[in-house]
Amino acid sequence: EDQVTQSPEALRLQEGESSSLNCSYTVSGLRGLFWYRQDPGKGPEFLFTLYSAGEEKEKERLKATLTKKESFLHITAPKPEDSATYLCAVEGGATNKLIFGTGTLLAVQP
Amino acid sequence: NAGVTQTPKFQVLKTGQSMTLQCAQDMNHEYMSWYRQDPGMGLRLIHYSVGAGITDQGEVPNGYNVSRSTTEDFPLRLLSAAPSQTSVYFCASSPSDLRGYTFGSGTRLTVV
Numbered sequence: 602e603d604q605v606t607q608s609p610e611a612l613r614l615q616e617g618e619s620s621s622l623n624c625s626y627t628v629s630g631l632r633g634l635f636w637y638r639q640d641p642g643k644g645p646e647f648l649f650t651l652y653s654a655g656e657e658k659e660k661e662r663l664k665a666t667l668t669k670k671e672s673f674l675h676i677t678a679p680k681p682e683d684s685a686t687y688l689c690a691v692e693g694g695a696t697n698k699l700i701f702g703t704g705t706l707l708a709v710q711p
Numbered sequence: 712n713a714g715v716t717q718t719p720k721f722q723v724l725k726t727g728q729s730m731t732l733q734c735a736q737d738m739n740h741e742y743m744s745w746y747r748q749d750p751g752m753g754l755r756l757i758h759y760s761v762g763a764g765i766t767d768q769g770e771v772p773n774g775y776n777v778s779r780s781t782t783e784d785f786p787l788r789l790l791s792a793a794p795s796q797t798s799v800y801f802c803a804s805s806p807s808d809l810r811g812y813t814f815g816s817g818t819r820l821t822v823v
Contacts, residue, residue, distance in 0.1 A: 644715075644803070644817055645801070647812060692808075703752065
Protein backbone atom coordinates (compact mmCIF):
# COMPACT_ATOMS: atom_id res chain seq x y z
CA GLU A 602 0.00 0.00 0.00
CA ASP A 603 1.30 3.45 -0.93
CA GLN A 604 2.20 5.50 2.13
CA VAL A 605 3.64 8.92 2.92
CA THR A 606 5.05 9.88 6.34
CA GLN A 607 6.11 13.40 7.22
CA SER A 608 8.29 14.49 10.13
CA PRO A 609 8.35 16.31 12.37
CA GLU A 610 4.64 16.93 12.93
CA ALA A 611 5.44 20.45 14.11
CA LEU A 612 8.54 22.61 14.02
CA ARG A 613 9.20 25.96 15.63
CA LEU A 614 12.11 28.04 14.33
CA GLN A 615 13.53 31.44 15.04
CA GLU A 616 13.70 33.80 12.08
CA GLY A 617 16.92 33.03 10.19
CA GLU A 618 17.30 29.53 11.69
CA SER A 619 17.58 27.08 8.78
CA SER A 620 16.14 23.56 8.99
CA SER A 621 14.71 20.68 6.97
CA LEU A 622 11.39 18.87 6.77
CA ASN A 623 11.28 15.19 5.89
CA CYS A 624 8.91 13.18 3.71
CA SER A 625 9.49 9.42 3.54
CA TYR A 626 7.45 7.31 1.18
CA THR A 627 6.69 3.77 0.12
CA VAL A 628 5.15 3.50 -3.32
CA SER A 629 5.36 1.00 -6.12
CA GLY A 630 7.09 2.87 -8.89
CA LEU A 631 7.28 6.53 -7.91
CA ARG A 632 6.21 8.75 -10.80
CA GLY A 633 6.20 12.06 -8.98
CA LEU A 634 6.61 13.62 -5.52
CA PHE A 635 4.91 16.91 -4.78
CA TRP A 636 5.31 19.60 -2.12
CA TYR A 637 2.49 21.95 -1.19
CA ARG A 638 2.11 24.80 1.28
CA GLN A 639 -1.18 25.30 3.14
CA ASP A 640 -2.12 28.42 5.10
CA PRO A 641 -4.87 28.24 7.75
CA GLY A 642 -8.37 28.24 6.23
CA LYS A 643 -7.08 27.94 2.66
CA GLY A 644 -6.49 25.26 0.09
CA PRO A 645 -2.99 23.85 -0.52
CA GLU A 646 -0.72 25.80 -2.84
CA PHE A 647 1.57 23.89 -5.19
CA LEU A 648 5.32 24.39 -4.68
CA PHE A 649 7.36 21.68 -6.47
CA THR A 650 7.24 18.42 -8.39
CA LEU A 651 10.23 16.04 -8.26
CA TYR A 652 10.34 13.10 -10.65
CA SER A 653 13.53 11.13 -10.00
CA ALA A 654 16.16 10.50 -7.34
CA GLY A 655 18.86 13.17 -7.30
CA GLU A 656 16.58 15.90 -8.57
CA GLU A 657 16.49 19.26 -6.77
CA LYS A 658 14.24 22.30 -7.15
CA GLU A 659 14.42 25.74 -5.55
CA LYS A 660 12.03 28.59 -4.94
CA GLU A 661 13.13 31.58 -2.87
CA ARG A 662 14.14 30.19 0.56
CA LEU A 663 12.91 26.67 -0.19
CA LYS A 664 14.81 23.80 -1.79
CA ALA A 665 13.36 20.33 -2.32
CA THR A 666 15.49 17.23 -2.85
CA LEU A 667 14.59 13.63 -3.63
CA THR A 668 16.17 10.23 -2.93
CA LYS A 669 14.78 6.77 -3.59
CA LYS A 670 13.16 6.66 -0.15
CA GLU A 671 12.54 10.21 0.96
CA SER A 672 12.39 13.89 0.13
CA PHE A 673 13.60 16.87 2.10
CA LEU A 674 12.30 20.42 2.05
CA HIS A 675 15.15 22.65 3.16
CA ILE A 676 14.23 26.10 4.46
CA THR A 677 17.11 28.57 4.47
CA ALA A 678 16.96 31.65 6.71
CA PRO A 679 13.19 31.44 7.16
CA LYS A 680 10.97 34.45 7.72
CA PRO A 681 7.69 34.63 9.69
CA GLU A 682 5.76 34.59 6.39
CA ASP A 683 7.09 31.07 5.77
CA SER A 684 4.89 29.86 8.64
CA ALA A 685 2.40 27.34 7.23
CA THR A 686 1.70 23.62 6.99
CA TYR A 687 3.88 21.92 4.39
CA LEU A 688 2.36 18.87 2.70
CA CYS A 689 4.09 16.12 0.75
CA ALA A 690 2.28 13.88 -1.75
CA VAL A 691 3.25 11.04 -4.08
CA GLU A 692 1.86 9.57 -7.26
CA GLY A 693 2.99 6.11 -8.21
CA GLY A 694 2.18 2.84 -9.87
CA ALA A 695 -0.36 2.70 -12.64
CA THR A 696 -2.91 5.06 -11.11
CA ASN A 697 -3.40 8.82 -11.19
CA LYS A 698 -4.08 8.95 -7.46
CA LEU A 699 -2.21 11.48 -5.34
CA ILE A 700 -1.51 10.25 -1.79
CA PHE A 701 -0.79 12.94 0.82
CA GLY A 702 1.11 12.90 4.09
CA THR A 703 -0.34 14.56 7.18
CA GLY A 704 1.97 17.56 6.93
CA THR A 705 4.48 19.49 9.02
CA LEU A 706 3.23 22.61 10.79
CA LEU A 707 6.03 25.19 10.64
CA ALA A 708 6.05 28.26 12.88
CA VAL A 709 8.76 30.88 12.37
CA GLN A 710 9.05 33.37 15.19
CA PRO A 711 10.49 36.88 14.66
CA ASN B 712 -8.74 34.16 -13.92
CA ALA B 713 -10.78 32.68 -11.06
CA GLY B 714 -8.97 29.31 -10.86
CA VAL B 715 -10.95 26.69 -8.91
CA THR B 716 -14.22 27.91 -7.42
CA GLN B 717 -16.03 25.93 -4.72
CA THR B 718 -19.50 26.64 -3.40
CA PRO B 719 -20.78 26.85 -0.75
CA LYS B 720 -17.97 27.83 1.63
CA PHE B 721 -19.89 26.62 4.69
CA GLN B 722 -22.79 24.20 5.07
CA VAL B 723 -24.64 22.56 7.93
CA LEU B 724 -26.71 19.45 7.13
CA LYS B 725 -28.91 17.20 9.17
CA THR B 726 -28.21 13.48 9.15
CA GLY B 727 -29.86 11.87 6.14
CA GLN B 728 -30.04 15.00 4.01
CA SER B 729 -28.45 15.08 0.59
CA MET B 730 -26.59 17.90 -1.08
CA THR B 731 -24.17 18.75 -3.87
CA LEU B 732 -20.86 20.52 -3.42
CA GLN B 733 -20.08 22.53 -6.52
CA CYS B 734 -16.65 22.83 -8.15
CA ALA B 735 -15.80 24.76 -11.30
CA GLN B 736 -12.48 25.61 -12.93
CA ASP B 737 -11.79 28.01 -15.78
CA MET B 738 -8.27 26.84 -16.69
CA ASN B 739 -9.34 24.10 -19.16
CA HIS B 740 -7.74 21.48 -16.91
CA GLU B 741 -8.43 17.84 -17.77
CA TYR B 742 -7.73 16.38 -14.31
CA MET B 743 -10.00 17.13 -11.34
CA SER B 744 -10.19 15.63 -7.86
CA TRP B 745 -12.13 15.83 -4.62
CA TYR B 746 -10.39 15.51 -1.25
CA ARG B 747 -11.54 15.64 2.33
CA GLN B 748 -9.26 16.94 5.06
CA ASP B 749 -9.66 15.82 8.66
CA PRO B 750 -7.41 16.64 11.64
CA GLY B 751 -4.55 14.18 11.94
CA MET B 752 -5.48 12.32 8.76
CA GLY B 753 -4.33 14.65 6.04
CA LEU B 754 -5.96 14.98 2.65
CA ARG B 755 -7.74 11.85 1.45
CA LEU B 756 -8.85 11.33 -2.13
CA ILE B 757 -12.60 10.76 -2.59
CA HIS B 758 -13.08 10.65 -6.38
CA TYR B 759 -11.13 11.89 -9.34
CA SER B 760 -11.53 12.45 -13.09
CA VAL B 761 -9.03 12.49 -15.94
CA GLY B 762 -11.43 14.10 -18.40
CA ALA B 763 -15.06 14.75 -19.23
CA GLY B 764 -17.09 11.56 -18.94
CA ILE B 765 -14.38 9.70 -16.99
CA THR B 766 -14.43 9.28 -13.20
CA ASP B 767 -12.83 6.86 -10.76
CA GLN B 768 -12.83 6.13 -7.05
CA GLY B 769 -10.21 7.32 -4.65
CA GLU B 770 -9.33 6.21 -1.14
CA VAL B 771 -12.65 7.03 0.59
CA PRO B 772 -15.47 6.99 -2.00
CA ASN B 773 -18.33 5.50 0.06
CA GLY B 774 -21.28 7.85 0.51
CA TYR B 775 -20.24 10.13 -2.33
CA ASN B 776 -21.04 10.30 -6.04
CA VAL B 777 -19.47 12.35 -8.82
CA SER B 778 -20.06 13.03 -12.49
CA ARG B 779 -18.05 14.96 -15.10
CA SER B 780 -20.28 16.06 -17.95
CA THR B 781 -18.09 19.05 -18.88
CA THR B 782 -14.40 19.88 -18.55
CA GLU B 783 -15.20 22.81 -16.26
CA ASP B 784 -17.47 21.25 -13.62
CA PHE B 785 -17.00 18.39 -11.17
CA PRO B 786 -19.80 18.30 -8.56
CA LEU B 787 -19.64 16.05 -5.50
CA ARG B 788 -22.93 14.61 -4.26
CA LEU B 789 -23.52 13.44 -0.71
CA LEU B 790 -26.30 10.88 -0.95
CA SER B 791 -27.40 10.65 2.70
CA ALA B 792 -25.27 12.75 5.01
CA ALA B 793 -23.75 11.18 8.12
CA PRO B 794 -21.84 12.81 11.01
CA SER B 795 -18.70 10.97 9.80
CA GLN B 796 -18.83 13.17 6.69
CA THR B 797 -18.18 16.29 8.74
CA SER B 798 -14.99 17.60 7.19
CA VAL B 799 -13.40 20.23 4.99
CA TYR B 800 -13.75 19.35 1.32
CA PHE B 801 -11.33 20.52 -1.35
CA CYS B 802 -11.67 20.38 -5.10
CA ALA B 803 -8.51 20.53 -7.22
CA SER B 804 -7.60 20.58 -10.90
CA SER B 805 -4.47 19.95 -12.96
CA PRO B 806 -3.71 20.33 -16.67
CA SER B 807 -2.39 16.78 -17.00
CA ASP B 808 -0.77 13.87 -15.21
CA LEU B 809 2.15 14.64 -12.88
CA ARG B 810 1.52 18.36 -12.88
CA GLY B 811 0.79 20.31 -9.72
CA TYR B 812 -2.84 20.65 -8.71
CA THR B 813 -4.59 23.99 -8.15
CA PHE B 814 -6.88 23.77 -5.14
CA GLY B 815 -10.06 25.62 -4.35
CA SER B 816 -10.58 27.39 -1.04
CA GLY B 817 -12.65 24.55 0.41
CA THR B 818 -16.14 23.83 1.76
CA ARG B 819 -16.49 23.34 5.51
CA LEU B 820 -19.33 20.83 6.03
CA THR B 821 -20.89 19.97 9.36
CA VAL B 822 -23.40 17.12 9.65
CA VAL B 823 -25.50 17.15 12.82
